[in-house]
Amino acid sequence: MAADPLALAAELLRCPSVTPAEGGALSVLERVLKGAGFTVHRATFAEPGTAPIENLYARIGSTAPHLAFAGHTDVVPPGDEATWHHPPFAAAIEGGMLYGRGAVDMKGALACAVAASLDHLAARGGKPKGSISFLITGDEEGIAVNGTVKLMQWAKERGETFDHCLLGEPSNAAELGDTIKVGRRGSLNGTLIVAGKQGHVAYPERAENPVRGLVTLMSALMAEPLDQGSASFGPSNLEFTSIDIGNATVNLIPGESRARFNIRFNDCHSQASLRMLIETRARVAAGERVRWQIEWQPSNADSFVTSPGPFLDLVVGAIAEVTGRTPTLSTTGGTSDARFIKNYCPVLEFGLVGQTMHQVDERTAVADLTALTAVYRRILDRYFA
Numbered sequence: 323m324a325a326d327p328l329a330l331a332a333e334l335l336r337c338p339s340v341t342p343a344e345g346g347a348l349s350v351l352e353r354v355l356k357g358a359g360f361t362v363h364r365a366t367f368a369e370p371g372t373a374p375i376e377n378l379y380a381r382i383g384s385t386a387p388h389l390a391f392a393g394h395t396d397v398v399p400p401g402d403e404a405t406w407h408h409p410p411f412a413a414a415i416e417g418g419m420l421y422g423r424g425a426v427d428m429k430g431a432l433a434c435a436v437a438a439s440l441d442h443l444a445a446r447g448g449k450p451k452g453s454i455s456f457l458i459t460g461d462e463e464g465i466a467v468n469g470t471v472k473l474m475q476w477a478k479e480r481g482e483t484f485d486h487c488l489l490g491e492p493s494n495a496a497e498l499g500d501t502i503k504v505g506r507r508g509s510l511n512g513t514l515i516v517a518g519k520q521g522h523v524a525y526p527e528r529a530e531n532p533v534r535g536l537v538t539l540m541s542a543l544m545a546e547p548l549d550q551g552s553a554s555f556g557p558s559n560l561e562f563t564s565i566d567i568g569n570a571t572v573n574l575i576p577g578e579s580r581a582r583f584n585i586r587f588n589d590c591h592s593q594a595s596l597r598m599l600i601e602t603r604a605r606v607a608a609g610e611r612v613r614w615q616i617e618w619q620p621s622n623a624d625s626f627v628t629s630p631g632p633f634l635d636l637v638v639g640a641i642a643e644v645t646g647r648t649p650t651l652s653t654t655g656g657t658s659d660a661r662f663i664k665n666y667c668p669v670l671e672f673g674l675v676g677q678t679m680h681q682v683d684e685r686t687a688v689a690d691l692t693a694l695t696a697v698y699r700r701i702l703d704r705y706f707a
């Protein structure tokens with residue numbers, strides 16, 4: 323009997339695994355994968371100031387080629403449950419749709435990957451012609467320090483090597499098969515701080531208003547594009563997200579002003595080159611007049627892109643055969659755990675349709691679960707042909 327992705331997705335959706343809670347979701351995967359002959363490890367990672375997080379690594383087979391499915395069982399909070407048409411952890415099915423927090427991001431795709439693997443193995447007497455593994459974390463939607471980044475390191479220390487990885491994030495925009503993510507932009511946060519001299523607004527000559535300098539520097543940093551984009555990416559972008567002066571007094575010139583910003587950057591930059599570019603532009607705009615500095619937050623989100631090649635061709639071909647669509651190769655959207663995997667092996671992202679991710683009434687078409695399972699199955703059959 324074929325493995326049932328809908329039943330498995332529903333079982334996962336009933337686990338309330340809001341980051342950092344495991345919620346029973348990894349135990350479901352452990353039971354199913356062990357039942358199919360996988361060796362399953364549960365690894366808990368922690369560091370000071372963060373919640374310890376459970377992760378799972380499962381593998382069947384001991385030889386190359388080694389294809390890994392990666393993903394996360396944690397979900398974002400449901401918000402006000404009363405606004406959902408179906409309770410967020412009930413896995414209700416109505417009108418051909420499966421409802422629940424995590425339906426598309428990304429328990430549904432995990433269920434499809436497991437079902438496809440079980441079917442593939444069953445068709446080959448229970449053994450792969452190589453190795454299949456699952457790299458599953460419970461720390462993707464949170465600060466992501468005790469998840470995939472540590473799981474990859476843990477696997478490496480055990481001597482695990484991966485040839486290719488498929489991450490089941492909801493890559494598709496409107497219909498299953500419309501988009502593969504082949505890379506991601508990087509993300510960098512900073513705070514621009516301009517110093518002034520506090521004083522009475524009626525005597526500005528005795529003070530130095532840092533708001534003027536802040537506006538000058540903000541304007542300069544917003545004026546010019548950071549680049550023109552590259553072969554795989556659109557232009558990098560800087561957005562100011564907050565201006566913080568916090569001055570409640572109407573007749574006081576403040577002593578300091580701050581503005582926070584985020585940059586989503588492409589493969590024209592490293593973090594270091596980007597910091598240098600921003601600071602150079604600020605320095606030019608400031609001249610001798612404005613006393614300024616930028617505090618950069620540490621970032622573990624560099625940009626990357628997976629090069630074209632046989633693996634990409636194989637995945638595109640499988641998607642086209644099952645869905646009739648030729649997927650767009652995209653690098654848009656936020657960061658994902660692929661940024662931690664790309665240092666170990668080429669990684670592509672293909673999952674369900676992302677339209678309702680993180681929303682009230684998150685849901686997937688049941689038909690999409692069937693189709694995604696067929697896509698993964700075809701990828702496995704070709705990969706291990």
Ligand SMILES: [Zn+2]
Pocket residue numbers: 394427428462491492
């Ligand atoms: Zn996700």
